[in-house]
Amino acid sequence: MAMVITVAIAVATELAIVGAGPAGMAAAEVAAGHGVEVTLVDEQAVPGGQFLRQPPPQFGVSDWLGDPVYREGRRLLERVSADRRLEWIMRSSVAGIFSNGDDDGDEPFTLVLNPVGEGDSGEGGAPRQLSARRVLIASGCFDLPVAFPGWTLPGVMAAGGIQAFVKSQQLVPGKRFLFAGSHPLQLVVADQIVQAGGSVAGVLFAQSSSRALALLKHPSVLLGNADKLSQTAGILWRLRRAGVPVRFRQTVLSANGTDSLESVTTVPVGPDGAIDSDAAEEIECDRLGVCFAFSTSSELARQAGVDCRWDASRGGWIAKHDDNMASSVPGVFVAGETTGVAGSDIAALEGQVAAIGCAAELGKIDARQAVELARLPRRQLSRRARFARLLSELAWPGASLFDQLMSDSATLCKCEGLTVGMLRTQLGRHPDIRTASAAKLLSRAGMGLCQGRYCHFALTRLMARQLGVPEERVGGFTSRFPAKPVSIGRLIGDDS
Amino acid sequence: MKDIDVAIVGGGLIGCASAYYLAKAGARVVLLERGQINQGASGQNAGSLHFQLEHRLIQNIEQDARELAFYVGLAKIAIEQWRGIDDELGFDTQLSMGGGLMVAETPEQIELLERKSRIEQSQGLAVELLDREEARRKAPYVSECVRAALYCASEGHCNPRLLTPAYACKAAELGASIVTGAPVNAIRRDRDGWRVTFRNDARSDETIRSSAILNASGTNAPAVAAMANLHLPLFPVALTMNVTEKAAPRVPHLVQHVGRKLSLKQADDGNLLIGGGWAAVLRQRAGRWSDSRSPDLKLASVLGNLRVAADIVPLVKSLRLLRTWTGTTAITADQLPVLGEIAEAPGYFAAAGGSGFTYGPTYARLISEQMLTGKTSYPIEPFSPVRFGVLNAFVG
Ligand SMILES: Cc1cc2nc3c(=O)[nH]c(=O)nc-3n(C[C@H](O)[C@H](O)[C@H](O)COP(=O)(O)OP(=O)(O)OC[C@H]3O[C@@H](n4cnc5c(N)ncnc54)[C@H](O)[C@@H]3O)c2cc1C
Ligand SMILES: Cc1cc2nc3c(=O)[nH]c(=O)nc-3n(C[C@H](O)[C@H](O)[C@H](O)COP(=O)(O)OP(=O)(O)OC[C@H]3O[C@@H](n4cnc5c(N)ncnc54)[C@H](O)[C@@H]3O)c2cc1C
Numbered sequence: 004m005a006m007v008i009t010v011a012i013a014v015a016t017e018l019a020i021v022g023a024g025p026a027g028m029a030a031a032e033v034a035a036g037h038g039v040e041v042t043l044v045d046e047q048a049v050p051g052g053q054f055l056r057q058p059p060p061q062f063g064v065s066d067w068l069g070d071p072v073y074r075e076g077r078r079l080l081e082r083v084s085a086d087r088r089l090e091w092i093m094r095s096s097v098a099g100i101f102s103n104g105d106d107d108g109d110e111p112f113t114l115v116l117n118p119v120g121e122g123d124s125g126e127g128g129a130p131r132q133l134s135a136r137r138v139l140i141a142s143g144c145f146d147l148p149v150a151f152p153g154w155t156l157p158g159v160m161a162a163g164g165i166q167a168f169v170k171s172q173q174l175v176p177g178k179r180f181l182f183a184g185s186h187p188l189q190l191v192v193a194d195q196i197v198q199a200g201g202s203v204a205g206v207l208f209a210q211s212s213s214r215a216l217a218l219l220k221h222p223s224v225l226l227g228n229a230d231k232l233s234q235t236a237g238i239l240w241r242l243r244r245a246g247v248p249v250r251f252r253q254t255v256l257s258a259n260g261t262d263s264l265e266s267v268t269t270v271p272v273g274p275d276g277a278i279d280s281d282a283a284e285e286i287e288c289d290r291l292g293v294c295f296a297f298s299t300s301s302e303l304a305r306q307a308g309v310d311c312r313w314d315a316s317r318g319g320w321i322a323k324h325d326d327n328m329a330s331s332v333p334g335v336f337v338a339g340e341t342t343g344v345a346g347s348d349i350a351a352l353e354g355q356v357a358a359i360g361c362a363a364e365l366g367k368i369d370a371r372q373a374v375e376l377a378r379l380p381r382r383q384l385s386r387r388a389r390f391a392r393l394l395s396e397l398a399w400p401g402a403s404l405f406d407q408l409m410s411d412s413a414t415l416c417k418c419e420g421l422t423v424g425m426l427r428t429q430l431g432r433h434p435d436i437r438t439a440s441a442a443k444l445l446s447r448a449g450m451g452l453c454q455g456r457y458c459h460f461a462l463t464r465l466m467a468r469q470l471g472v473p474e475e476r477v478g479g480f481t482s483r484f485p486a487k488p489v490s491i492g493r494l495i496g497d498d499s
Numbered sequence: 500m501k502d503i504d505v506a507i508v509g510g511g512l513i514g515c516a517s518a519y520y521l522a523k524a525g526a527r528v529v530l531l532e533r534g535q536i537n538q539g540a541s542g543q544n545a546g547s548l549h550f551q552l553e554h555r556l557i558q559n560i561e562q563d564a565r566e567l568a569f570y571v572g573l574a575k576i577a578i579e580q581w582r583g584i585d586d587e588l589g590f591d592t593q594l595s596m597g598g599g600l601m602v603a604e605t606p607e608q609i610e611l612l613e614r615k616s617r618i619e620q621s622q623g624l625a626v627e628l629l630d631r632e633e634a635r636r637k638a639p640y641v642s643e644c645v646r647a648a649l650y651c652a653s654e655g656h657c658n659p660r661l662l663t664p665a666y667a668c669k670a671a672e673l674g675a676s677i678v679t680g681a682p683v684n685a686i687r688r689d690r691d692g693w694r695v696t697f698r699n700d701a702r703s704d705e706t707i708r709s710s711a712i713l714n715a716s717g718t719n720a721p722a723v724a725a726m727a728n729l730h731l732p733l734f735p736v737a738l739t740m741n742v743t744e745k746a747a748p749r750v751p752h753l754v755q756h757v758g759r760k761l762s763l764k765q766a767d768d769g770n771l772l773i774g775g776g777w778a779a780v781l782r783q784r785a786g787r788w789s790d791s792r793s794p795d796l797k798l799a800s801v802l803g804n805l806r807v808a809a810d811i812v813p814l815v816k817s818l819r820l821l822r823t824w825t826g827t828t829a830i831t832a833d834q835l836p837v838l839g840e841i842a843e844a845p846g847y848f849a850a851a852g853g854s855g856f857t858y859g860p861t862y863a864r865l866i867s868e869q870m871l872t873g874k875t876s877y878p879i880e881p882f883s884p885v886r887f888g889v890l891n892a893f894v895g
Contacts, residue, residue: 101798113798433536433664435679441535444542444660447768452744454822484796484823488744492816495805 015110016042018361019135021097024052025347026141026339028083030354035088037362046096046119051080052143094119098485100307110134111334117489137334137361140304144297144318144340150461151408152257155417158264162294166192175201177290181267183207183255184294185400194238203247204288209272209400212251218397258291267291278407297344304341305482308332313475316399317343320479327360328353345391355380406468416458418451438478439463455480503527506695506709508683508723511541512663513850514715516863518670524871528675531697533682537663539717543826544856545774546659547753547762550574551626551651552615569881571622576877577861578653590665592657593767599654599753602645608758609647616649626651640749642813654753656764686726711870714849718829729841730890733829733851737779737794743818745769761807777804779825794825838862839883843891
């Protein structure tokens with residue numbers, strides 16, 4: 004159903020939207036409605052983003068995302084998919100956003116696109132360049148990688164990754180699942196596993212039951228669809244009926260196994276947040292879903308020069324913006340999780356506001372119309388955003404928990420094979436190293452294929468703690484072109 | 500009585516290596532770095548050890564022959580120094596001196612190789628002109644386009660991530676005090692020395708008194724000179740670097756081009772580093788260039804640089820580009836380094852410019868000798884700031 008269009012090497016558009024999740028789709032619909040020429044770019048084969056992850060066309064999944072919680076999102080997806088005004092470039096990752104200098108020509112931005120799935124059928128061709136007058140970055144988030152001994156063992160997964168399987172293919176990858184974290188998403192995924200016929204050994208929340216239940220009363224805010232307040236009760240009931248224990252003040256200490264996951268060591272978390280390793284228990288399972296929080300995909304925004312600030316419970320580096328969702332870089336807008344993790348409803352509302360801002364800048368509507376049009380989504384946003392922020396804090400287990408899990412034997416940087424202990428030793432030897440970038444230069448942490456996506460949080464925490472400074476002072480890794488690795492042959496148009 | 504003998508401004512390669520050589524000779528040294536050690540050009544460069552005359556130096560080979568001959572002489576003592584560097588520092592800096600090729604694709608380029616090889620050989624630098632077959636035998640990874648190459652057996656590369664911190668550690672072991680997060684913001688003459696003021700950790704100003712100052716602040720050297728009412732005509736240039744994913748070891752040499760901008764090598768970690776002097780865009784603030792953020796990347800530079808690399812070393816095309824970055828380095832109008840005392844300001848020394856990774860250890864050693872004894876083991880007069888003559892004749 005998604006339209007994969009084949010285009011020439013370079014194309015132009017008025018508004019380029021990076022990311023076809025709820026934020027990007029909502030923005031596209033509104034912008035097109037005001038006569039803006041829109042091109043959506045996404046690295047997935049089909050639109051929908053994380054929330055509405057669709058099955059690949061070859062899987063004829065019958066009751067795809069049947070739950071009413073997804074209804075609104077599915078309608079949006081159906082509308083934009085059928086919208087003939089929109090251009091789509093799917094299976095293309097945006098490797099960089101370049102500003103074409105001071106000449107305020109017609110298209111001040113060039114996006115370098117890189118087809119994903121290199122090597123297969125040739126649907127890609129050479130990376131294309133897309134020039135645009137305005138850019139909206141709505142690149143979403145991913146599960147926060149948490150470092151503890153054994154977290155890189157096959158079988159240890161992000162709860163979101165497990166969910167992606169269930170959502171897109173309805174396959175249950177594994178025999179016996181355990182979930183550990185602090186985010187309500189893990190309950191949703193556990194429930195989906197049970198419904199798909201899988202076996203779940205338990206769901207562990209690091210928080211106290213009162214904190215977690217306060218959060219679970221309003222799961223819909225963090226998980227989309229505000230009208231579905233009865234959802235949690237249903238989930239908890241189904242889990243109880245399936246005999247799945249939901250425990251509080253418990254968390255993972257280590258994942259154990261030789262070649263793959265065989266068991267998980269769990270520990271109680273005291274009222275002061277300290278873990279008690281003496282009271283460790285071992286639970287047998289072959290899949291561990293980890294679900295503490297999400298991390299924004301901020302590399303593209305930062306590469307484009309967008310100012311960000313640090314907010315650990317809302318995704319790490321989050322883009323600053325004004326009331327119109329305009330970023331610090333003139334012409335570049337931001338929406339959705341890029342501005343802080345807050346769920347799909349808020350992402351969609353931000354997308355609408357950003358689209359109105361773009362339409363105004365492009366002269367499609369005048370300033371008064373823009374204010375008028377943005378009034379409703381802004382009002383809904385401010386109400387929900389405040390609430391979402393509160394809930395994010397309830398879902399956040401606190402940095403000290405991560406500090407305790409990060410023992411010396413835990414892997415820190417998978418790509419370069421560095422452990423927490425190795426980093427600590429190097430930092431101890433160079434007390435003058437005080438920023439993440441300097442530590443990276445010294446140790447190679449963050450220099451591998453993932454470019455720090457999976458280790459930046461752990462490294463930032465480790466340094467902040469060791470130096471006794473806030474994360475903001477440690478700073479992020481500098482984000483550079485390309486946002487993800489690109490084939491050089493393709494980049495220069497010569498893959499002979 | 501001064502607090503210390505030497506205050507060094509700047510914690511790049513030149514500053515840290517100078518701190519080491521000075522401390523080793525027993526001097527009391529404080530090094531002040533505004534940010535982190537190795538955060539400037541010294542940690543961002545390509546790590547090439549170029550001992551044969553580089554592309555940028557031979558654009559006017561006829562006029563510059565005399566200066567170039569002198570520069571080649573410096574290469575010879577740098578080679579000796581590099582051979583002992585790991586032993587001296589007691590550290591594996593991932594130094595590789597497996598040879599370097601400068602390739603040519605056209606008859607004109609071959610002629611240029613011949614001409615420059617005559618200057619190099621006249622100074623006793625061992626270089627060897629290889630024809631197409633010899634070049635391909637030595638370096639089977641180069642393409643058919645390569646028609647000749649000038650080979651210098653001492654060339655190679657070293658890891659810029661490791662060298663400067665290693666010098667800093669060793670200097671500290673010998674008693675030098677290395678202070679980071681300490682921007683120098685004022686320099687005043689004292690009766691028989693200098694007062695250097697910097698911002699300390701507690702965000703207040705602190706002043707130390709020293710007999711001498713070494714300005715090793717890289718692209719910021721003109722500003723640090725201006726603090727003492729002096730002129731230092733160095734200019735910032737912004738450059739681009741590319742790095743590929745890791746690959747099996749294939750390229751044991753430093754590869755350069757005589758007529759196109761290219762430097763290429765394979766680091767110990769397996770990644771290919773590709774640069775060669777492609778421009779980036781210096782940032783502006785209030786109508787002046789600003790070094791508060793790294794320069795903007797130019798897409799055309801990335802594509803251009805990768806094109807040359809792929810033409811000469813085709814295996815590049817099968818790799819993925821992992822990352823690019825930009826950095827800023829300082830050059831003079833005559834492309835030679837600045838090394839020496841400013842005659843009008845006794846006790847104020849400067850060391851900056853010109854392929855400062857390859858020659859940084861040597862600049863540092865020579866300037867330390869001059870500061871300690873007034874003499875150097877290799878003549879540095881041609882690099883002295885005295886050549887800017889009249890500029891500092893009006894200092895107040
Ligand atoms: C694994 C996971 C599971 C989740 N499950 C739920 C859930 O069940 N319910 C819920 O309410 N919320 C869930 N969330 C949160 C949910 O992602 C957000 O609330 C919502 O999807 C945010 O919308 P968005 O448009 O900001 O980002 P997303 O929906 O993440 O969309 C971003 C899109 O951008 C694309 N993209 C990113 N970078 C690039 C690039 N460089 N080039 C091209 N395309 C790019 C991605 O492919 C993606 O399609 C989940 C999040 C994750 C990470
Ligand atoms: C992309 C690139 C590639 C290069 N490739 C090569 C190569 O392959 N081979 C080669 O030989 N050379 C190369 N160079 C050049 C080489 O990197 C430089 O010449 C050399 O590193 C200069 O060292 P430095 O110590 O003078 O300066 P820097 O390393 O820049 O150090 C200066 C330091 O001074 C500090 N400072 C500035 N102002 C103040 C102040 N007021 N107070 C306190 N501290 C201050 C700065 O923070 C900085 O850390 C390259 C340069 C670049 C940018």
